[in-house]
Structure formats: C-alpha cells, structure tokens
Amino acid sequence: MTISIIGIGLLGGSFALAVREKYPKAQFIGVDASPVHGQLAIAKGIVDEVRTLDDAVAASDLIVLAIPVNAIVELLPSLLDRVPDKATVLDLGSTKELICHAVEGHANRAQFVAAHPMAGTENSGPGAAFKELLPSKNLIICDRDKSRPDSLKLAEALFRDIGMKIFYMTPKEHDLHLAYVSHLSHISAFALGLTVLEKEKDEQAIFDMASTGFSSTVRLAKSSPQMWAPIFDQNRTNVSQALTDYIEFLQQFKQVIDDQDVTTSLAFMQRANVIRRVLEGIEKR
Amino acid sequence: MTISIIGIGLLGGSFALAVREKYPKAQFIGVDASPVHGQLAIAKGIVDEVRTLDDAVAASDLIVLAIPVNAIVELLPSLLDRVPDKATVLDLGSTKELICHAVEGHANRAQFVAAHPMAGTENSGPGAAFKELLPSKNLIICDRDKSRPDSLKLAEALFRDIGMKIFYMTPKEHDLHLAYVSHLSHISAFALGLTVLEKEKDEQAIFDMASTGFSSTVRLAKSSPQMWAPIFDQNRTNVSQALTDYIEFLQQFKQVIDDQDVTTSLAFMQRANVIRRVLEGIEKR
Numbered sequence: 001m002t003i004s005i006i007g008i009g010l011l012g013g014s015f016a017l018a019v020r021e022k023y024p025k026a027q028f029i030g031v032d033a034s035p036v037h038g039q040l041a042i043a044k045g046i047v048d049e050v051r052t053l054d055d056a057v058a059a060s061d062l063i064v065l066a067i068p069v070n071a072i073v074e075l076l077p078s079l080l081d082r083v084p085d086k087a088t089v090l091d092l093g094s095t096k097e098l099i100c101h102a103v104e105g106h107a108n109r110a111q112f113v114a115a116h117p118m119a120g121t122e123n124s125g126p127g128a129a130f131k132e133l134l135p136s137k138n139l140i141i142c143d144r145d146k147s148r149p150d151s152l153k154l155a156e157a158l159f160r161d162i163g164m165k166i167f168y169m170t171p172k173e174h175d176l177h178l179a180y181v182s183h184l185s186h187i188s189a190f191a192l193g194l195t196v197l198e199k200e201k202d203e204q205a206i207f208d209m210a211s212t213g214f215s216s217t218v219r220l221a222k223s224s225p226q227m228w229a230p231i232f233d234q235n236r237t238n239v240s241q242a243l244t245d246y247i248e249f250l251q252q253f254k255q256v257i258d259d260q261d262v263t264t265s266l267a268f269m270q271r272a273n274v275i276r277r278v279l280e281g282i283e284k285r
Numbered sequence: 286m287t288i289s290i291i292g293i294g295l296l297g298g299s300f301a302l303a304v305r306e307k308y309p310k311a312q313f314i315g316v317d318a319s320p321v322h323g324q325l326a327i328a329k330g331i332v333d334e335v336r337t338l339d340d341a342v343a344a345s346d347l348i349v350l351a352i353p354v355n356a357i358v359e360l361l362p363s364l365l366d367r368v369p370d371k372a373t374v375l376d377l378g379s380t381k382e383l384i385c386h387a388v389e390g391h392a393n394r395a396q397f398v399a400a401h402p403m404a405g406t407e408n409s410g411p412g413a414a415f416k417e418l419l420p421s422k423n424l425i426i427c428d429r430d431k432s433r434p435d436s437l438k439l440a441e442a443l444f445r446d447i448g449m450k451i452f453y454m455t456p457k458e459h460d461l462h463l464a465y466v467s468h469l470s471h472i473s474a475f476a477l478g479l480t481v482l483e484k485e486k487d488e489q490a491i492f493d494m495a496s497t498g499f500s501s502t503v504r505l506a507k508s509s510p511q512m513w514a515p516i517f518d519q520n521r522t523n524v525s526q527a528l529t530d531y532i533e534f535l536q537q538f539k540q541v542i543d544d545q546d547v548t549t550s551l552a553f554m555q556r557a558n559v560i561r562r563v564l565e566g567i568e569k570r
Contacts, residue, residue, distance in 0.1 A: 118496045138493055167493050180485040181495040185502035188477050190553065191534040192470060193560035199530045200465040207566045208423055208452050210466040211403045215564050216501045217470035222561045225554035229547050236542050243539045245484045247532055249476040254528045257521050262514050268475065269510035275478035276507045279500050281492045 004029040004056040004063045006075075008041040010121060011092050012066025013129025016046045018162040021131055029056045041126040057083060062154060065091040070230035073102045080108040088151035090115055094178065094227075095234040096142045096171035110148035113155040116140045116174065117164065118182075122222040135163035142171045179238035184246055186220045186228055187239070193221030289314040289341040289348045291360075293326040295406060296377050297351025298414025301331045303447040306416055314341045326411040342368060347439060350376040355515035358387045365393040373436035375400055379463065379512075380519040381427045381456035395433035398440040401425045401459065402449065403467075407507040420448035427456045464523035469531055471505045471513055472524070478506030 003019065005012040008030045016028050030047035032038045038050035057063055057079065065072050065079075072093045080103060083089055089112045093099055096114055103109050119137040121128060139159050144152055159166055169177075196218070200206055232239050256264045288304065290297040293315045301313050315332035317323045323335035342348055342364065350357050350364075357378045365388055368374055374397045378384055381399055388394050404422040406413060424444050429437055444451055454462075481503070485491055517524050541549045 118494055120496060120498055122498070137496065140494070177485065177487070177490045177494050180481050181491055181499050184480065185477060185499045187535070187538055188473055189502055190557040191531060191538055192473050193557035194534050194553070195469065195527065195531045196465050197557070197559055197563070199527070200462065202462070203563065205462045206466055206563050209403055209425070209462050210563070211405060211422065213405055213407070213505050214466050214470045216504050217474055218560055218564070219501050220498050221554075221557045222564065223554070225551045225558065228554060229550040232542050232550060233545055233547050236545065240539055240543055242480065242484070243535060243542070246476060246480045247535050247539070249479050250472070250528060250532050250535070253472055253476055254525055254532070257517050257528070258525055260518055260521065262518050265514040265517060266510045268479070269506075269508070269513060272475040272478035272482070272506045273510065274482055275503055278482070278488065278491050278495070279503070279507065 001025075001061045002027040002029065002059055004031060004051075004060040005041075005047060006031045006053065006056070006063060006065050007067035007071075008032045008037055008046055008126045008129075009066060010124050010128040010133070011117065011119075012064060013041060013044070013046045013126045014119075014131065014133035015064060015066065015092065015117075015162075017129060017131035018134050019158055020045070022161045029059060031056045037126050044126055044129070046126055046129060054082075057087075060084075060087055062158075063087060063089045065089065065093070068227050068230050069093040069095045069099065069234050073098050073234070076102055076112070077106060080106050080112060083108060083111055085111075087111065088113060088154050090155050092117060094182070094231045096140075096174040098234045100143055100146075100171040109146055111151050113144075113147045113151055114142040114171065115155060115159070116142075116178075117159075122219050124224040124227065134159075137164055139164040139166050140174055141166055141168050142174050144168050175235050176238050179235055179242040183232060183235060183239045184242040186223060187232070187243060188246065189218050189220035190223075193218050286310075286346045287312040287314065287344055289316060289336075289345040290326075290332060291316045291338065291341070291348060291350050292352035292356075293317045293322055293331055293411045293414075294351060295409050295413040295418070296402065296404075297349060298326060298329070298331045298411045299404075299416065299418035300349060300351065300377065300402075300447075302414055302416035303419050304443055305330070307446045314344060316341045322411050329411055329414070331411055331414060339367075342372075345369075345372055347443075348372060348374045350374065350378070353512050353515050354378040354380045354384065354519050358383050358519070361387055361397070362391060365391050365397060368393055368396055370396075372396065373398060373439050375440050377402060379467070379516045381425075381459040383519045385428055385431075385456040394431055396436050398429075398432045398436055399427040399456065400440060400444070401427075401463075402444075407504050409509040409512065419444075422449055424449040424451050425459055426451055426453050427459050429453050460520050461523050464520055464527040468517060468520060468524050469527040471508060472517070472528060473531065474503050474505035475508075478503050 028047040030041045030050045031053050041047050117139045313332040315326045315335045316338050326332050402424045
C-alpha cells in the first residue's frame with residue numbers, strides 16, 4: 001500500500017508515524033510546499049521519499065490532505081478530477097462544511113472521506129510530529145454515506161488500527177461543536193496573549209510573575225496563524241456566535257466585579273466549576 | 286522552631302511540606318475552620334497537631350496565613366494585636382494592596398511580612414498540597430522595608446531554602462501585574478468553561494470532541510470560587526481594566542473574522558505568537 005501525505009506537518013506527520021508503526025511495509029510519499037520540510041520528514045522517518053503532487057497522486061492508494069483548510073478547499077476538487085479509480089482521498093481539516101460543500105456532486109465524491117482528528121498541539125511542522133499524537137484520541141467522520149464502502153472501510157481501518165475512536169456526524173454539526181470546544185479556546189488564548197503582551201508591557205514582569213496557570217491558559221496562543229486564520233474564516237458564522245456568547249459572559253462577570261457583588265461572582269464560578277466533570281472524562285482518555 | 290499554618294489547603298500545605306523537608310525538627314501546628322481538613326493535614330504529615338488560633342499564635346515563632354484574601358484582611362490586624370514579640374506573621378495571599386493597607390500604621394506592623402508565591406494549581410484543600418509546588422518558583426515580597434530585619438530574614442531564609450527566587454515590589458505594582466498575568470487568565474477560563482457548558486449544551490459532544498488544547502485553556506475554571514471571588518473583589522480596579530482590554534481585543538478579532546479579513550487575522554495571531562518567547566522562559570524554571 002502506498003500512502004501520500006500532502007502537507008507533512010504536525011498532523012500529517014503524526015498520522016504517518018502512527019500508521020507506519022502498525023504497517024511497516026506501507027510506502028509513504030510526502031508532498032510539501034517547503035523543500036526543507038520534505039528533507040526533515042525523510043530524515044525523521046515520516047516518509048520514504050518526497051515527490052511532486054501529480055506523481056504522488058498517480059502512485060497512491062491513499063492520499064491524505066493535511067494542509068490548511070483553505071488549501072484543502074482549493075485543491076480537493078481538482079485532485080478528485082485526476083485521482084486513480086482505486087485510490088481514496090482523505091482530509092484531516094479542522095472544518096468540514098466548506099470542504100464537503102466543495103465536492104458536493106463531484107463525479108468522484110465517493111472516493112473522498114472527510115475526517116477530523118480531535119488532537120493537536122500548539123507546535124507545527126514535521127519536527128513537531130510524534131507518533132503518540134493520534135492514538136487514544138477521538139476522530140470525526142462526516143457524511144459517511146457519501147463515501148464509497150471501500151474508501152470508508154480503508155480510512156476507518158487505519159484510524160481504528162492506530163487506536164482512535166470514531167464518531168459520525170454531519171459537517172454542519174461538526175463545525176458548530178468545534179466552534180465551541182476548539183476554535184473559541186484558540187481565540188481566547190490568542191487574545192489573552194495579546195492583552196498581556198501589549199497592555200502589561202513590562203515583559204520582565206510577565207517572566208517573573210507568570211505561573212503555570214498562565215502558561216496553561218495561554219498555551220494555544222503559540223499556534224500557527226497560517227493554519228488557524230482559514231479555519232476561523234471558513235467557520236466564521238459559528239465562531240462569531242461563540243465569541244458573542246463568550247464576550248457576553250465576560251461582560252457579565254466584569255459587571256459583577258465592578259458592582260462588588262461577591263455572591264454572584266461566587267455563583268458564576270461555581271457554575272463554571274462543572275467543567276471539572278467534563279475534563280475528567282477527557283483526561284481519562 | 287514552631288510554625289503555624291493558618292488555612293491548611295493547597296498553598297499552606299505545600300509550604301509546610303517543603304519547609305519540613307529542609308527542617309525536619311521544626312514543629313508544625315495547623316489551624317483550619319474545617320476539622321476534616323485538620324485531620325487530613327495530620328494524616329498527610331503536613332502538620333503535627335491542630336490547635337485553636339489563639340493557642341497556635343501564642344506558641345509560634347512563625348504564623349503563616351494561607352486563607353482567602355478577605356479573611357486575611359479581616360484577621361491580620363487583630364492577629365498583630367496579640368502576636369508574641371518574638372514571632373513573625375507571614376501571609377501568602379494573591380493580593381497585596383488591601384492586606385498591606387489593613388496594617389499600615391499598626392504598632393506591630395514590622396512583625397509582618399507580605400508575600401505571594403507565583404505558584405498554584407486548580408485544586409484545593411490539604412489533599413491537593415504537594416511538596417514540589419513552591420520549589421523553583423518565584424516569590425514576591427512587598428514593602429520589605431516595613432518589616433523588621435529579623436522577620437524579613439526568617440521569611441527570606443525559608444523561601445530561599447525551599448528553592449524559591451525572591452523579587453521585591455510595592456503592593457500597587459504587585460496587584461497591577463497580577464491582574465494581567467494571573468487574575469485575567471482565571472476569569473478567561475471561568476468564562477470559557479461557562480460558554481461551552483451553557484451555550485454548547487450538548488455535554489456528550491463536549492466529551493467526544495474536546496481535545497487537550499481545550500483542557501489546557503479551560504483548566505483554571507476548576508479553581509476554588511471561595512478563594513478567587515475575594516481576590517477579584519480586592520483587585521477589582523486592575524482586574525476590571527484588564528478585562529476591558531481583553532474584551533476589546535476579542536471584539537477586534539471578532540470584527541476581523543466577521544469581515545473575512547484574513548490578512549488582519551493572520552497579523553493578530555502573529556503578534557500573539559510572541560508569547561512563545563515568554564512561555565519558554567517560564568517553562569525553563
């Protein structure tokens with residue numbers, strides 16, 4: 001089996017490393033806009049060789065798109081135009097509505113599987129890839145009934161074999177949920193980082209006084225802008241609503257603090273404390 | 286040497302455990318409003334015995350206040366009224382202006398040292414205490430020149446001996462910086478937890494779709510409301526300003542997303558990425 005990884009970064013690289021461990025005889029071809037990323041990916045054992053996109057597509061049984069979501073929307077239709085009949089195209093993008101919409105009604109739509117692993121770190125590039133990123137995490141497949149049985153079966157088998165648990169939903173459901181449980185936390189971290197950097201100003205004070213609590217809350221502000229800008233753009237209706245909700249809670253809390261209303265402040269935090277139950281579920285995974 | 290810990294929770298308990306390791310012959314007395322916390326603290330080896338506040342104060346060389354900041358402001362003046370001449374009173378509260386103000390001009394002010402360790406977790410109570418919490422972290426002492434030399438020397442020696450690095454500043458500087466590097470990140474996490482719990486509603490979806498990025502960003506929403514409500518109240522002027530700044534950045538970012546202005550969105554995140562440099566400094570500690 002030959003697998004091409006289009007975009008050998010954190011996610012594409014981690015997928016390849018995990019699959020290689022289960023299928024040591026599979027051949028991996030890398031395609032990347034950056035020649036340096038290609039060299040690093042070979043040196044790290046992520047892929048066996050680097051080829052052009054056209055060569056890789058022609059040679060592959062499975063083509064995995066792990067590039068920014070705007071690039072997926074652009075590339076996917078033309079990729080399906082020329083994909084060999086035996087091959088499956090899989091995307092790992094963080095949005096699903098626009099990506100699925102871009103190939104709705106395409107003659108080869110059934111060779112495509114729309115997926116999104118619920119995993120990531122704030123780091124990017126092939127150097128950030130590690131084989132433990134995906135195992136034990138959850139994976140969403142959207143519009144499963146629009147993929148042909150053999151393509152779906154191949155994708156599901158690989159994800160299950162590397163230890164992922166698969167959930168199914170519509171692209172619309174996916175994008176709505178992700179706005180709250182992922183996209184919003186990235187924006188809250190980016191804005192927190194900016195506030196502290198540009199309003200606190202005294203960088204030495206940040207160094208000296210910030211603790212692990214601050215590090216944890218702001219960690220996602222290190223994430224790749226090139227990856228996240230298109231995600232927020234593609235999911236802007238949901239993200240904008242989530243931000244409106246978040247800003248409303250912040251304004252309510254600010255009012256409570258301004259009013260010295262300690263009773264309501266306590267109640268506000270006690271409601272938020274319920275998140276402990278949810279986090280314990282996530283951390284057990 | 287006899288040390289009393291008033292409030293045997295995460296911070297008081299962790300301080301005692303770290304000091305005990307360096308000074309195994311020191312005697313530790315615990316004082317806590319909760320008898321169960323007292324029992325747990327003895328069982329865990331945090332303190333040797335539990336006594337009433339009056340008994341503990343009379344017997345101590347060092348009295349450490351590790352209770353919520355509103356309780357410190359209430360208790361501290363009357364405690365200084367009756368503190369033995371040989372003894373030092375030390376507080377570990379997360380605000381400093383109101384606490385220092387409460388004893389400004391007190392006849393025994395010089396026996397008091399105002400301190401704040403830059404360390405914590407989202408957990409509370411004696412069960413959450415661990416001896417590694419404070420070592421290698423930073424500590425702020427405020428108004429050092431208002432403490433008498435022997436009291437200051439004792440406090441500094443203990444903090445240094447358990448591996449902390451000491452910084453000095455005014456209570457005003459402390460509270461301003463902390464609003465940005467600590468209090469704001471707690472509020473952003475509480476509000477994020479509430480938004481996801483109460484707007485997303487589908488708790489199963491949060492379970493299935495949230496990843497470690499979300500866990501990290503929202504972690505502080507598990508923190509103790511009883512501890513944090515008085516901190517936000519005491520530091521409300523600075524916290525309110527920090528929240529205004531934060532909400533402004535969020536509104537700007539929302540506008541950029543609504544406008545589909547991907548270039549500005551990228552620039553916004555690139556500015557926030559500078560936080561990577563700061564975090565690397567913190568994580569090296």
